[in-house]
Amino acid sequence: MKVLISDNLSKQGIEILEKAGLEVDARAKTTPEELLSAIGNYDALIIRSATSVTEEVLEAAKKLKIIGRPGSGLDNVDIPAATKRGVVVMNTPGGNTITTAEHTIGMLFAAARYIPQAAALLRQGQWEKKKFMGVELSGKTLGIIGIGNIGGIVANRAIGLKMNVIAYDPFISPERVKEMGIELVSLDELYKRSDFITIHTPMTKETKGLINKDTIAKMKNGVRIINCARGGIVNEQDLYEALKSGKAAAAAFDVFENEPPVNNPLITLENFIGTPHLGAQTTEAQENVATAIAEQIVDFFIHGTVRNAVNVPSVSADQLPKLQPFITLAERLGSFEGQLYEGALTEVTVEYRGDVAEFNVAPITIAVLKGLLTPILTQIVNYVNAPIIARERGINVKESKVSDVEDFTSLITLKVKAGNKTGVVSGTLYNKKDPRIVQIDEFPIEAIPEGYMLILDNNDKPGLIGNIGNILGQNNINIAKMHFGRVKAGGKAITVVGIDSPVPPSLLEQIKKLPNVLSAKQIKL
Numbered sequence: 108m109k110v111l112i113s114d115n116l117s118k119q120g121i122e123i124l125e126k127a128g129l130e131v132d133a134r135a136k137t138t139p140e141e142l143l144s145a146i147g148n149y150d151a152l153i154i155r156s157a158t159s160v161t162e163e164v165l166e167a168a169k170k171l172k173i174i175g176r177p178g179s180g181l182d183n184v185d186i187p188a189a190t191k192r193g194v195v196v197m198n199t200p201g202g203n204t205i206t207t208a209e210h211t212i213g214m215l216f217a218a219a220r221y222i223p224q225a226a227a228l229l230r231q232g233q234w235e236k237k238k239f240m241g242v243e244l245s246g247k248t249l250g251i252i253g254i255g256n257i258g259g260i261v262a263n264r265a266i267g268l269k270m271n272v273i274a275y276d277p278f279i280s281p282e283r284v285k286e287m288g289i290e291l292v293s294l295d296e297l298y299k300r301s302d303f304i305t306i307h308t309p310m311t312k313e314t315k316g317l318i319n320k321d322t323i324a325k326m327k328n329g330v331r332i333i334n335c336a337r338g339g340i341v342n343e344q345d346l347y348e349a350l351k352s353g354k355a356a357a358a359a360f361d362v363f364e365n366e367p368p369v370n371n372p373l374i375t376l377e378n379f380i381g382t383p384h385l386g387a388q389t390t391e392a393q394e395n396v397a398t399a400i401a402e403q404i405v406d407f408f409i410h411g412t413v414r415n416a417v418n419v420p421s422v423s424a425d426q427l428p429k430l431q432p433f434i435t436l437a438e439r440l441g442s443f444e445g446q447l448y449e450g451a452l453t454e455v456t457v458e459y460r461g462d463v464a465e466f467n468v469a470p471i472t473i474a475v476l477k478g479l480l481t482p483i484l485t486q487i488v489n490y491v492n493a494p495i496i497a498r499e500r501g502i503n504v505k506e507s508k509v510s511d512v513e514d515f516t517s518l519i520t521l522k523v524k525a526g527n528k529t530g531v532v533s534g535t536l537y538n539k540k541d542p543r544i545v546q547i548d549e550f551p552i553e554a555i556p557e558g559y560m561l562i563l564d565n566n567d568k569p570g571l572i573g574n575i576g577n578i579l580g581q582n583n584i585n586i587a588k589m590h591f592g593r594v595k596a597g598g599k600a601i602t603v604v605g606i607d608s609p610v611p612p613s614l615l616e617q618i619k620k621l622p623n624v625l626s627a628k629q630i631k632l
Contacts, residue, residue, distance in 0.1 A: 110152075111132050112133040113142055113154050115155065116155070119401075149168070150172050151171070153175045159183045168192075175197050175400040199399040202399055203395075211386075215244065220241035221357065223380050224377055247271070253274075255485050261305060278483045281451065299327070302331065306334045306340055307336050309337065312612070330355050332355060335386050360382075368381065430471065433463055436542040437474040438474040439478060439556040441474065448528060454522075455479065455503070455505070456507070457504075457521055458506075460519075520546070521534075533545050542556050543555060549594055571622075578618060586606055
């Protein structure tokens with residue numbers, strides 16, 4: 108088996124591959140043209156962020172069986188195209204966790220004491236002892252937005268620094284936070300009480316611009332803001348104004364909305380600290396992820412084991428074709444619920460009825476959890492770590508099997524408890540391969556779970572369809588399909604609208620105000 112390494116990889120990883128008897132071709136800084144020309148000769152490809160694996164590359168990769176990425180980011184891989192061609196895509200989630208958390212703590216110190224600014228002036232021969240008056244971390248309140256793996260480590264280190272740690276995370280149970288020694292608070296309370304705020308959430312439509320002029324206004328005068336998560340979560344222009352006015356005493360960022368941050372006004376401010384996305388840049392982290400991906404590649408070829416794959420679960424080769432349609436259905440059901448319901452998840456029940464109950468359903472349940480957790484977490488969720496993440500977050504996962512089913516050959520029902528609400532969604536396969544949603548809460552329905560979808564709770568009254576059609580048409584949004592469910596005429600109902608392009612937040616607010624619309628949410632599958 109031949110392995111192409113298209114970017115830099117530590118020698119420890121290369122040695123693991125070679126000792127296993129794999130033929131290794133290590134080419135640092137492979138150009139797109141070189142990759143396209145050479146890829147047809149290789150069974151495996153190991154990349155870093157510099158290599159883009161496009162559909163064109165995959166089309167040329169006739170022998171390719173696996174793509175490995177040391178680290179978590181896979182934005183540079185066309186995963187749907189790889190999946191379609193049967194190429195396994197895997198990464199090494201968690202290898203950078205401690206490194207990123209430690210970088211956050213370093214930025215915390217830098218923002219408290221203006222260390223980089225003072226060091227820079229010293230190099231210029233200026234002894235500015237009085238210019239940089241800092242603050243102690245001890246006794247201060249640190250507000251953490253997002254208590255995942257990285258946020259949890261930051262909390263642990265901050266507690267060791269004698270800081271008071273509070274956190275906001277709508278997707279973690281209060282019991283789990285209490286075990287960590289952290290106080291769970293609302294977002295507004297976090298803004299109000301925190302001396303320092305650090306962000307550890309994914310970049311989604313909900314978190315984009317989460318920190319802005321309105322939320323900054325709720326913060327303490329002299330607040331210090333740290334972002335080592337994702338660029339764009341903080342409105343950079345609004346932060347610039349806050350730093351300039353003194354509302355915010357300092358800010359320290361490792362990530363920016365546009366990287367590198369060319370002509371970014373933040374860089375011009377003395378009370379702003381920026382680093383060039385160094386969160387994972389340590390010797391230990393690079394060695395950890397290099398050895399991890401090499402071991403995973405070896406396990407794949409030598410033992411037939413799939414670990415940390417993002418597009419297939421750990422299933423034997425003979426069972427995968429039978430299970431794959433159910434895995435796809437299950438992941439979409441999970442993603443549907445994950446985007447639809449809010450609050451801390453406490454319980455997930457997956458019920459299997461009919462033919463599907465005859466299988467080993469463990470990989471299908473894992474697919475449910477992957478779909479459910481992916482929209483709400485900053486960390487990479489895959490078929491290996493999804494159960495671990497659920498357990499760490501205090502989510503009770505249950506399975507049940509029933510051989511009999513009335514209306515369908517197979518039926519998967521997902522019940523999710525989030526906050527004080529329980530959500531239900533059921534799905535089946537048409538023609539043994541096409542996913543369908545056949546129940547949402549108490550409403551029977553037939554909906555195709557794909558693309559952008561508007562989910563409306565509404566009264567079953569005349570005029571609703573026309574109003575929805577008019578408002579979407581006026582905003583040049585095409586309706587691809589429309590599905591309806593009700594229990595009785597004139598009562599409560601549900602409407603699922605498949606659309607060809609996303610609905611902007613402002614338009615979604617208008618839809619919520621339409622007559623007989625009780626609630627409206629947009630999801631993407």
